[in-house]
Amino acid sequence: MLRGFLVIFLLCTIAILAVFGFRGQTSTGPPLExxxxxxxxxxVRAQAPLNFFADGRGPRLPVAGTVPIGYEMPTKSETLNTSAAAIGSYSHPHASFSAGTxxxxxxxxxDHWGTGIPLEVTRELMGRGQQRFNITCAMCHGAAAAGNGITKQYGLATVVSLQDERMRKMSDGEIFNTITNGKNTMMAYGPNIIVPDRWAIIAYLRALQRSQNAAIADVPEDHRAQLDKQ
Ligand code: HEC
Structure with missing residues (x-):
């Protein structure tokens, strides 16, 4: 009995030594992993060569035609011959993501939400707002901001209508903040939409709100007769 125990003990000792070795001893062999x-x-290591690519470079150059986001946008003359021209000539003087306070x-x-569009509201800005709204907001909030975008059919039930009284009275600054940081189940769009585009979207949203809540008094008198005909 004692003999059997000793044999097992000896075998265990040899096995442990074989695996862990004599710790502290130096060796020229590769370490056991x-x-x-x-x-x-x-x-790919930064700044290091790599044989994987034909040119032997590890880090790759951006794909041709890549547009940096958050920096100065190409001006009209630069975009004329590219696909960017197709989406309009609007160019921001200081395109950027939120930077200041x-x-x-x-x-x-x-300490309070302010109101007012801090950019000149031109036809161009409105056009830009319409385009950005249709790209980034309409799939949830609907093309007329009535809360009936396509995602509703796929189960996103909590989308609110931006035509409600509460939204119409909401300050521009609070809407700006909702776009930037999100709200409850709506995610933040700040990282996707540059600051001037957020204001363009708000300007366009205000136009949408007016279009759905217009009174006859909003129509110039000489145009009212035309309305009756339609
Ligand atoms: C993926 C879907 C989705 C997209 C895209 C989206 N929203 Fe929303 N939005 C929501 C949902 C859902 C809510 C309701 C959040 C809540 O209160 O539960 C909401 C709420 C809001 C509100 C009301 C916030 C409040 O104070 O109650 C505003 C304003 C708003 N969205 C504006 C926008 C604008 C402008 C865009 C485009 C830049 C946009 N949303 C894009 C889903 C979306």
């Missing part, structure tokens, strides 16, 4: 996991793998960048005046 029981679980190498992802320590050694093919990867002023009304333009946060929608806040002091």
């Amino acid at each position: 029981l679980f190498p996991d992802m320590v050694r793998q093919m990867k 002023d009304y333009y960048n946060t929608g806040k005046m002091g």
Whole structure:
């Protein structure tokens, strides 16, 4: 009995020594890696050559025609011969994501939401707003902002109508903040939409709201007769 125990004890000792070795001893052999996991793998190292690509470079150049987001947009003359011309010639003088703490960048005046579009509301800005709204908001809020976008059919039931009294009375700054940071189940669109585009969207949204809540008094008198005919 005791003999059997001793034999097992001796075998265990040899096995442990074989696996862990004499710790502290120097060796020229490669270290034993029981679980190498992802320590050694093919990867691109910054600024290092790589044979994987034909030109031998590891880091790749951006694809031709890549438009940087959050920097100055191409001006009209530069975009004429590219596909960007197809989406309009609107160019922002200071295209950027939120940077400052002023009304333009946060929608806040002091501690409160401010109101007013801090850009000149031109036909061009409205057109840009319409285009951006249709791209980034309409699938949820609907083309007329009535809360009936296509996602509703696929189960996104909590989308609100932006035609409600509450939304019509909501300050521009608060809407700016909702676009930038999201609200409840609506995710933040700040990382996707540059600051001037957010204001363009709000300007267009205001036009949508007016279009759905117009009174006869909003129509110039000499145009009212035309309305009756239609
Ligand atoms: C993926 C769907 C989706 C998209 C895209 C989307 N929204 Fe929303 N939005 C929602 C949902 C859902 C709510 C309701 C959030 C809640 O209160 O539960 C909402 C709420 C709002 C509100 C009301 C916030 C409040 O205070 O009650 C505003 C304003 C708004 N969205 C504006 C926009 C604008 C402008 C865009 C385009 C830049 C946009 N949304 C894009 C889903 C979306």
